[in-house]
Amino acid sequence: MINVVIVGTGRLGLEHLNAWSAISQARTVGVVSADHNQLKEIRKRHEVLTASDLNDLCRQVDVDVVDFCVPVHLHLNDVELAAHAKKYIIFSGPLGMDMKDYETIIDRCQENHIQLHVCQSLRFSPEYVDARERVLNGAIGNPGVIRLSHRGPRLLKEKRGIFFDLGIYEFDWLRWTFGDVKRVMAKRVSRSGRGELEYALVTLRMENGVIAHVELSQTEDSLFETSFELAGDQGMITNDSKSSSPISLQSMGVASAVGEDILVKTPCQLHLEYVVDSVLAHDQDRSIYDVKQAAIIADAAKQSAETGQPVQVKQSGGVL
Amino acid sequence: MKTGMISFAHMHAHTYADFLSQRSDVELTAIWDDDVARGKEMAQRYNCQYYSALEQFLQTDISSVIICSENAKHRDHVIASAKAKKHILCEKPIATEIEDAKDMIKACQEENVILQVAYPVRFAPAMVRAKEMIQAGTIGEVVAINGTNHGQMPGGWFVKKELSGGGCAVDHIVHVMDLIRWIVKDEVKSVYAELDTRFYDIDVEDCGIVTLELTSGVIVTIDPSWSRPKTFSTWGDVTMTITGTKGTLSVDAFKQHALYYNDRENRVQQLPWAENMDQQLIDDFVQCVLEGRAPSISGEDGLRTLEVVKAAYRSNLLKKPVLLHDPR
Numbered sequence: 001m002i003n004v005v006i007v008g009t010g011r012l013g014l015e016h017l018n019a020w021s022a023i024s025q026a027r028t029v030g031v032v033s034a035d036h037n038q039l040k041e042i043r044k045r046h047e048v049l050t051a052s053d054l055n056d057l058c059r060q061v062d063v064d065v066v067d068f069c070v071p072v073h074l075h076l077n078d079v080e081l082a083a084h085a086k087k088y089i090i091f092s093g094p095l096g097m098d099m100k101d102y103e104t105i106i107d108r109c110q111e112n113h114i115q116l117h118v119c120q121s122l123r124f125s126p127e128y129v130d131a132r133e134r135v136l137n138g139a140i141g142n143p144g145v146i147r148l149s150h151r152g153p154r155l156l157k158e159k160r161g162i163f164f165d166l167g168i169y170e171f172d173w174l175r176w177t178f179g180d181v182k183r184v185m186a187k188r189v190s191r192s193g194r195g196e197l198e199y200a201l202v203t204l205r206m207e208n209g210v211i212a213h214v215e216l217s218q219t220e221d222s223l224f225e226t227s228f229e230l231a232g233d234q235g236m237i238t239n240d241s242k243s244s245s246p247i248s249l250q251s252m253g254v255a256s257a258v259g260e261d262i263l264v265k266t267p268c269q270l271h272l273e274y275v276v277d278s279v280l281a282h283d284q285d286r287s288i289y290d291v292k293q294a295a296i297i298a299d300a301a302k303q304s305a306e307t308g309q310p311v312q313v314k315q316s317g318g319v320l
Numbered sequence: 321m322k323t324g325m326i327s328f329a330h331m332h333a334h335t336y337a338d339f340l341s342q343r344s345d346v347e348l349t350a351i352w353d354d355d356v357a358r359g360k361e362m363a364q365r366y367n368c369q370y371y372s373a374l375e376q377f378l379q380t381d382i383s384s385v386i387i388c389s390e391n392a393k394h395r396d397h398v399i400a401s402a403k404a405k406k407h408i409l410c411e412k413p414i415a416t417e418i419e420d421a422k423d424m425i426k427a428c429q430e431e432n433v434i435l436q437v438a439y440p441v442r443f444a445p446a447m448v449r450a451k452e453m454i455q456a457g458t459i460g461e462v463v464a465i466n467g468t469n470h471g472q473m474p475g476g477w478f479v480k481k482e483l484s485g486g487g488c489a490v491d492h493i494v495h496v497m498d499l500i501r502w503i504v505k506d507e508v509k510s511v512y513a514e515l516d517t518r519f520y521d522i523d524v525e526d527c528g529i530v531t532l533e534l535t536s537g538v539i540v541t542i543d544p545s546w547s548r549p550k551t552f553s554t555w556g557d558v559t560m561t562i563t564g565t566k567g568t569l570s571v572d573a574f575k576q577h578a579l580y581y582n583d584r585e586n587r588v589q590q591l592p593w594a595e596n597m598d599q600q601l602i603d604d605f606v607q608c609v610l611e612g613r614a615p616s617i618s619g620e621d622g623l624r625t626l627e628v629v630k631a632a633y634r635s636n637l638l639k640k641p642v643l644l645h646d647p648r
Contacts, residue, residue: 144518145527145545149466183639185512185531187539189463195565199464201541203514203529211514213529213543215466217563231527231547233519308533309640310512 002026002279003062007054007078008069009033009042012092016069017046019269026065026276030057054081063087064279067272072097079105083112088279090117090272094168095291097161099299106292117275118291122173124267124274127239131230132177134237141234143178146212151225154196154218162188162198163298163305166216171204171301172294174214180207180315181297188305196220202301207315321610324350324382326374326397327389328362329477330411332438332598336386337366339602346606352377354389378404384434384609387411390483391490395420398435402427407434409605413494413629414622416485421626425619436605436615437622439498441558441573443600450562450571451503459564462504465540466563467496471556473546479522487524489515489632492544494625495558498617501624503562506534508624512641513632519547530632531641553579554590573597 004026006013013033020028030049033039039050051057054066067090068078075091082089089109095118096102109116122128135143148170163171163186175181181204188200202214227240246262261267277283293315300311323346325337340348352371353359363370371377378385378400384407387397394415401408408428414437415421428435441447454462469492477483484490501507515528527545534540548556558573576594608615631642 142518144516145529145543145547147543183514185514187464187531187533187541189537189539189563191463191565195460197463197563197565199539199563201464201466201531201539203512203531203541205514209516209518211516211518211527211529213541215541215561217568219563219568231519231545231549234549236547236549236552308510 002064002276003029004065004067005030005032005054005057005063006067006069007032009035009038010069010071013069015268016067016092016272017042019266019272020067021046022269023273023276025280026272029061029063032057055084058085065090065275068092075105076101079108079114082114083108086112086114088115088117088275090119090275092119092268093121093291094118094164095295097164098302099295102292102295106288109288115279116288116291117271117278118288119268119271120169120172120287120291120294121267121271122169123176124270126263127244128173128228131228131237131239132173135177135230135232139235140230140232140237143210143230143232145231146174146178146210147215147227147229147231148174148212149215149217149225149227151217151219151222153222153224154198154220161302162190162200162216162218163202163301164295166218167200167202167214167301168294168298170214170216171297172290174204174206174212175293175297175315176290178206178208178210178212180293181205181300181313182207183310183312184297184300184304185310186301186304200301200305204297321345321384321606322347322349322380322382323384323386324348324352324377324380324406325362326377326385326387326401327353327355327393328358329353329355329390329393330388332411333362333386333388335596335598336388336409336602337362339596339599340386340606341366342599343603343606345610350377350380350382374400378406383407384409384605386605390477391485392416392483395424398424399427402431402433402435405431405433407609409436409438409602410622411438412498412622413485413490413626414619415626416490418623418626418630421619421623425623428619434608434615435619436608437617437619438601439495439617439621440597440601441495441499442502442617443604444558444573444597445595446571446573446575447499447503450560450569453569454503454562454564458567459562459569460566462538462562462564464538464563465500465504466561467500467540468543468557468559469493469495470543470548471546472548472550472552473520473522473526479520479524481524484524486629486633487517487522488526488544488546489513489528489530490629492546493530493542493629493632496542496544496560497625497628498621499558499560500534500540501621504534504536504538506536506538508628508631508644509533509535510641510643511628511631511635513636515632515636519545525636528632528636530628532628551587553588554592
């Protein structure tokens with residue numbers, strides 16, 4: 001049995017609390033939060049220890065996995081906390097706000113022999129997983145032009161930049177499916193104040209010649225929407241979250257949200273199960289290498305948008 | 321009004337001729353084509369005279385010509401027609417070289433004849449409405465445009481560089497580029513392009529992504545790829561997702577269609593029910609000639625879009641952005 005502590009009781013923390021309860025090889029032994037009222041509510045429904053400090057809790061119970069469900073700007077601080085605990089730790093993506101964050105967090109984990117897991121959610125999203133397998137099995141022949149789009153709401157307090165915030169998932173999936181990136185050209189626009197928005201168009205040339213186009217959009221009141229179009233010389237696979245929802249609801253004449261994932265197992269659940277398997281198998285997980293590579297691509301896009309020039313990417317060592 | 325057709329090399333010639341024939345105030349009286357068999361066949365179909373000599377064709381009493389020859393021949397055909405005082409509707413792209421386009425515009429100015437470039441998508445009802453909405457401020461200030469003009473690979477002379485001037489970049493950048501200039505009334509500042517041949521064993525590029533910045537700072541990408549599979553439900557698409565400070569507008573010029581699941585041909589096909597944009601283009605050109613007004617889509621419009629195509633090729637070679645001077 002794997003003992004899990006969840007840090008954070010926001011929307012994400014509560015979602016993970018539910019997800020962990022569905023995994024038979026793991027149990028949540030503790031929840032850490034500064035929100036005492038929320039902890040009280042949680043104690044009513046779950047048999048868990050609660051604390052306002054992670055190390056306090058770790059002294060009371062054996063902990064295998066610390067699952068950080070906190071805003072990204074707290075990750076740097078959290079990794080220091082975890083360094084004392086020397087555990088398997090989980091961050092929900094994105095890991096950091098820029099390349100420096102990624103490097104610092106990954107280096108701290110390696111120094112302290114902490115096994116770090118970051119949820120790169122498209123690796124656990126069924127439509128992206130299935131499309132990748134089909135591409136690798138030759139369904140579209142030789143891939144030519146790949147188009148991805150990712151839209152989400154613009155949250156005023158989160159200003160980490162769209163390439164790390166949204167693009168990181170698409171960049172990771174592209175590399176996972178088509179291999180390393182050779183060159184990135186990106187354009188970005190943003191507006192602050194009323195009508196707050198950030199929007200970017202990124203062209204990536206992969207080492208194998210594939211041309212990929214990624215549209216990233218954060219606007220006020222936007223829903224989360226993703227789409228892909230994978231065109232090759234023997235076929236094309238397309239998907240659009242807008243037109244693949246199996247339920248639509250009109251309530252009193254107004255379209256209502258049905259919820260993002262209509263799935264038995266959400267990407268979040270599948271990621272936690274993946275972590276459990278790797279903890280049980282004592283795997284030296286290489287996924288953190290991939291997380292860093294995705295960040296290198298995001299950083300190249302950021303640099304390109306700043307300079308107006310294409311950026312050559314050297315995947316193993318960083319941006320040239 | 322009597323009109324003539326110069327070449328049926330481009331498939332749009334057929335729809336143009338059809339729509340000319342439907343009008344009571346226009347008479348298609350003459351066809352010239354360097355392909356004798358094709359020219360004779362078309363003359364028979366449209367019940368008019370075939371000419372094998374261009375000079376002879378241009379000496380007839382037609383007041384206007386529609387030019388649908390191969391791209392590289394547009395220059396000679398436009399200049400010869402202008403010198404014969406014929407008003408001209410020229411298939412896009414205007415030419416394959418910038419200097420050619422400039423010569424064509426100059427010749428038409430000197431001879432005082434209309435030169436209109438065929439960008440029919442401007443007449444698609446969806447585009448007209450989208451333009452009205454954007455200019456009314458529905459989505460606020462435009463900041464970004466994600467455009468596509470996908471197609472199936474057309475083959476034939478379209479993939480012979482000496483006739484077409486290039487592959488999908490020549491064929492498919494210009495439509496979206498023209499729409500953008502028309503809608504946001506802005507010009508291109510810089511062009512970056514990744515072009516390649518990844519779908520077919522042909523000597524010209526068949527795919528790519530073009531990244532642009534307009535003088536106002538609006539960012540744009542255009543996907544001109546011949547990436548639609550043979551099983552795709554139609555020839556291709558023209559779409560734009562336009563992001564503004566107050567909202568996002570997506571427009572799809574060919575969205576108005578029913579779907580046909582065709583067991584006889586083992587495929588799914590789009591059945592367009594939209595009003596035909598080619599008909600609007602022809603009607604507009606005819607009105608232009610009859611009223612003697614300036615063309616809705618000018619030679620300069622053709623030149624500006626050709627400049628972007630040429631910059632895209634240069635950028636693809638240099639692997640860096642190419643700056644265009646602001647022509648205003």
